[in-house]
Amino acid sequence: MTEKKRRLPHMPQVGLRAQEQVRSFGVALATPTGPGEALLGRAASPWVRLLPYGVALALVATLLPVTITVFVNDYQVNGALAGALATAQTAPLLLAVTRPLQAWWVIFAADVFGGFVLLGADSVDGRPWPWTAMVVVGYLALMLALGLRESRRALLGVWLVTGAAGAVFEIVSPHRAGGITVLLFVLSGVVLLLTSTLRGRGEAERRLVEQETISEAERARRTLLEERTRIARELHDVVAHHMSVITVQADSAPYRIPELPDAAREEFASIASGARESLAEMRRLLVVLRSDGTEGERAPQPGLDRVQQLVEATVRAGVPAELSLAADLGELPPAVDLSAYRIVQEALANVVRHAPGATTRVSVRGDGEGWLNILVVNGPAAERTSPLEPGTGTGHGLVGMRERVRLTGGSLDTGPLPDGGFRVAARLPTRTTDS
Structure with a gap:
C-alpha cells in the first residue's frame, strides 16, 4: 500500500505528458505544408517530422514482399512481372511523403494495370479482384497523404477516377469483381474527407493566429499613437503655456517698467528670443508626436x-x-x-x-x-x-x-x-x- 500511495501522485503527470504529446502531434498533423515539403515538415519535434518517412518505409518494406508472394503463389503470375508490378504499386509510397499527387498517378496506373494482368491470370476465381488486399492498404495510405496536401478539387477528382476505374472493372467482369471495388471507393472517400477536414481546420487555425498577430500589432500601434498624442497634449497644455507666458512677460517688461536699464532690456530681449526658439522647437516636436513623425521632418533642423x-x-x-x-x-x-x-x-x-x-x-x-x-x-x-x-x-x-x-x-x-x-x-x- 505504501508503494502504491507513493506512486499515485506521479500518474497525473504522466497522463499530462501523454496528452501534450498527442495534442502536439495533432497540431502538426493539421498544419498544412507547401508543395515539395514533407508531410508534418513543420512540426516542432524532429521525431514527428521523421514519422512520415518511417511509416512509408515500413509500408513499402511490408507490402512489397507480401505483394510479390501473393501474385506468384495465389494468382500464378510470372515472377519477373510480379516483382515489377509489386514495386510499381508500393515503392511510390516513399514519394508520397513529399509529392503525393505524383505518387498517386504512378500507383493508380500500376493498380489498374495489375487488375488487367490478374484478369488473364490463372486462379483468379474466388480471390479479390481487381484490387488485392495489399492494394487496398497501400491505396488508403496514399489517400491519407493526398488529403493532407492537395486541394479539395484534386481530392474530388482522385476519388471520382478511383470510382470510375472500379466501375470499368465491374463492367468488364462483373462475376469476378465482387464488392472490393465498392469497398475501396467508400473507404478512400472516407479517408479523403477526414484528412481534408483536418487540413481545413489546421488552415483555419493558422489564419486565425495570423489575424490575431496582425490585430495585436495594430493594437500596439494604436496604443503607441494614443500615448504619443497624450504626451503631445500634455506638452502643449503645460510646457507650451508657461513658455508663452515667459515670452509675453519678457517682451512686455520694458513697457511695464519704464525706468528699466538698457542692460536689463537686452537681458529681457534675450530671454524672449530664447523662449520663442524653445516654442518653435516644441511645435516641431508636437508635429512629430501627432503625425507619426513624417510631417515634422519637413521643418528645418x-x-x-x-x-x-x-x-x-x-x-x-x-x-x-x-x-x-x-x-x-x-x-x-x-x-x-x-x-x-x-x-x-x-x-x-x-x-x-x-x-x-x-x-x-x-x-x-x-x-x-x-x-x-x-x-x-x-x-x-x-x-x-x-x-x-x-x-x-x-x-x-x-x-x-x-x-x-x-x-x-x-x-x-x-x-x-x-x-x-x-x-x-x-x-x-x-x-x-x-x-
Missing part, C-alpha cells in the same frame, strides 16, 4: 551653423563659455549635423543646470580622416553658487547623447574630471556609408 548662438545664450545665462569652431568642416550629413548640434546643446544645458558659473570650452573640429570631434569641457562650479536644479538629474541627457551617437555610428566619452568639472567628447563620422 538646426545644425552646427547655430552653435555660435548656443554659446552666446550660455554666456548670457552666466556661464563663461568659449567656442572653437573649425571653418573647413565641409558639408556634413544632415543626421550628423543635427546630432552634433544636439550634443553641444545638451552639454551646455547640463553646465547651466548643474555647474552654473563654471568656465566652459567648446571645440568642434574635423580630424581630416572622415571624423568630426566634439569636445565640451567645463570646470567646477563657481564658489558660493548652487546648481539651478539640485538633485533632479535624471541622466536622460546623456542617454540621448549616446543614442544619437550610436545611430550615426560614432562614439561618446563622458565623465567627471579630477578638478570637479565634467567632460563630453563625441566622435561622429562626416561621411555616411551611402556616400
Whole structure:
C-alpha cells in the first residue's frame, strides 16, 4: 500500500505528458505544408517530422514482399512481372511523403494495370479482384497523404477516377469483381474527407493566429499613437503655456517698467528670443508626436551653423563659455549635423543646470580622416553658487547623447574630471556609408 500511495501522485503527470504529446502531434498533423515539403515538415519535434518517412518505409518494406508472394503463389503470375508490378504499386509510397499527387498517378496506373494482368491470370476465381488486399492498404495510405496536401478539387477528382476505374472493372467482369471495388471507393472517400477536414481546420487555425498577430500589432500601434498624442497634449497644455507666458512677460517688461536699464532690456530681449526658439522647437516636436513623425521632418533642423548662438545664450545665462569652431568642416550629413548640434546643446544645458558659473570650452573640429570631434569641457562650479536644479538629474541627457551617437555610428566619452568639472567628447563620422 505504501508503494502504491507513493506512486499515485506521479500518474497525473504522466497522463499530462501523454496528452501534450498527442495534442502536439495533432497540431502538426493539421498544419498544412507547401508543395515539395514533407508531410508534418513543420512540426516542432524532429521525431514527428521523421514519422512520415518511417511509416512509408515500413509500408513499402511490408507490402512489397507480401505483394510479390501473393501474385506468384495465389494468382500464378510470372515472377519477373510480379516483382515489377509489386514495386510499381508500393515503392511510390516513399514519394508520397513529399509529392503525393505524383505518387498517386504512378500507383493508380500500376493498380489498374495489375487488375488487367490478374484478369488473364490463372486462379483468379474466388480471390479479390481487381484490387488485392495489399492494394487496398497501400491505396488508403496514399489517400491519407493526398488529403493532407492537395486541394479539395484534386481530392474530388482522385476519388471520382478511383470510382470510375472500379466501375470499368465491374463492367468488364462483373462475376469476378465482387464488392472490393465498392469497398475501396467508400473507404478512400472516407479517408479523403477526414484528412481534408483536418487540413481545413489546421488552415483555419493558422489564419486565425495570423489575424490575431496582425490585430495585436495594430493594437500596439494604436496604443503607441494614443500615448504619443497624450504626451503631445500634455506638452502643449503645460510646457507650451508657461513658455508663452515667459515670452509675453519678457517682451512686455520694458513697457511695464519704464525706468528699466538698457542692460536689463537686452537681458529681457534675450530671454524672449530664447523662449520663442524653445516654442518653435516644441511645435516641431508636437508635429512629430501627432503625425507619426513624417510631417515634422519637413521643418528645418538646426545644425552646427547655430552653435555660435548656443554659446552666446550660455554666456548670457552666466556661464563663461568659449567656442572653437573649425571653418573647413565641409558639408556634413544632415543626421550628423543635427546630432552634433544636439550634443553641444545638451552639454551646455547640463553646465547651466548643474555647474552654473563654471568656465566652459567648446571645440568642434574635423580630424581630416572622415571624423568630426566634439569636445565640451567645463570646470567646477563657481564658489558660493548652487546648481539651478539640485538633485533632479535624471541622466536622460546623456542617454540621448549616446543614442544619437550610436545611430550615426560614432562614439561618446563622458565623465567627471579630477578638478570637479565634467567632460563630453563625441566622435561622429562626416561621411555616411551611402556616400
